[in-house]
Amino acid sequence: MKKKHLWAAYVLFISISLFFFSCKKDSTSPIPKPQEPVNPITSFASKATGEIYSQSIAVDKSGNTYVAGSLYGTGTFQTTVLSSAGNNDIFIAKYDSTGQLLWAKIAGCTGQAAALDIAIDLSGNPYITGYFFGSITFGTTTMTTHDKGLAMYVAKYNADGDVQWAKKASGDGSISAEGIALDKSGNIYITGSFHTNATFGTITLTSTGYTVFIAKYTPSGALLWAKTAGDELASYGKDIAVDNNGNVYITGIFKYSLTFESTTLTSKGKEDIFIASFTTDGEFQWAKSAGNTEEDYGYSIALDGSSGVYISGSFNKTITFDNRNLTSNGWADMFLVKYATSGQVQWAISAGTASQENAFAITTDLSGNVYATGYFYNTISFGNKDLTSNGSADIFVVKYNPMGNILWAKNAGGANMDHGRGIALDEDNNPYITGLFIQSATFGDTTLTSPNEGMYLWRIVP
Secondary structure (H helix, E strand, O other): OOOOOOOEEEEEEEEOOOOOOOOEEOOOOOOOOOOOOOOOOOOOOOOOOOEEEEEEEEEOOOOOEEEEEEEEEEEEEOOEEEEEEEEEEEEEEEEOOOOOEEEEEEEEEOOEEEEEEEEEOOOOOEEEEEEEEOEEEEOOEEEEOOOOOOEEEEEEEOOOOOEEEEEEEEOOOOEEEEEEEEOOOOOEEEEEEEEEEEEEOOEEEEEEEEEEEEEEEOOOOOEEEEEEOOOOOEEEEEEEEEOOOOOEEEEEEEOOEEEEOOEEEEOOOOOEEEEEEEOOOOOEEEEEEEOOOOOOEEEEEEEOOOOEEEEEEEEOOEEEEOOEEEEOOOOEEEEEEEEEOOOOEEEEEEEOOOOEOEEEEEEEOOOOOEEEEEEEOOEEEEOOEEEEOOOOOEEEEEEEOOOOOEEEEEEEEOOOOOEEEEEEEOOOOOEEEEEEEEEEEEEOOEEEEEEEEEEEEEEEEO
């Protein structure tokens, strides 16, 4: 990767009215002095209005950024105005490497819909997944749900924002997709959860409660397979990743018990965290869980290109990942755990305050460094790097080396609630972050303002 010696940052602001649904390491090894972005400067700031919620982000090999989420009413993306057809519609927007809008598109729905995750293939084609209720139109393709619950979708666009195809899965209950990943051949993997039953093409999965699913599609949208866990009461797939050999890894949340073939995971109280691995054909390989008597959540998963699998989320009280114990500082702390691809925990770290913290999204570079974003309150310690919020919850962005030692940490925010919801890297390992802020937030030298909630796109460039 190219190395540069001047740190810069730029912030793209989209102002909107939005609807809104001390690092402790298990090792005593020395932690190096953090290296952080220096002298961040603003290269641009831009505003728009409307109820827009940015949920996910991806960057192509040319440095173009794709953001996806949901829109209610009218939203202005620089010179492009989008209007929803019903309640919440799906949007996807593309920006160039300087933050200028290239295009923004909407998928209109008579009911409600959202994009919850996005991925890009090697040709720069974005894929989005999420849920919808009612009748939704992607380009010339219209899909409809029954009147009882949500359906999931996956849609492919080209680099110019034109819909190539769209597929759905639905059933007698609800089904929602929350994570999407691509393998090196362009095959698409999706995870989420469904209730009662879900039909993917000619395959129907059944359950008495909410149960995690995994599905694989070809680059042209043909279903290859769909799998589920046992007949569970409450399990939810939150994110998915695929390694260079096509092995699939998912993380999420479950209550009571979760069974993958002969392996049964049992929760210790309320919601617990799980991680599971499958072959490229969907055959189960291994699964692990972690939790306690309180709520614990696994939200994001990433691979480092060699032998590392990372998950992030939040936990309460004391939680054990294999024989690594983490104890929260208060209500809920964020965690980051590294597993080997065979399922053994390599290390586990956490950070938090007396309030609530969460790591919603992670990504990795080819050197095995891991980047995370989320939110925190008060003053939080990542190794010997302290961050202090500007008021309520602030956005954090942190970088760890492959051993779990902190390299740098940054925060942004204002007097109100601000969250990091998605993170991605460009070819030079510059992190891009998206999420929400309320009324006013400072990113480096730039303060962004909004009448109510706002959506931001933030880039940190070393």
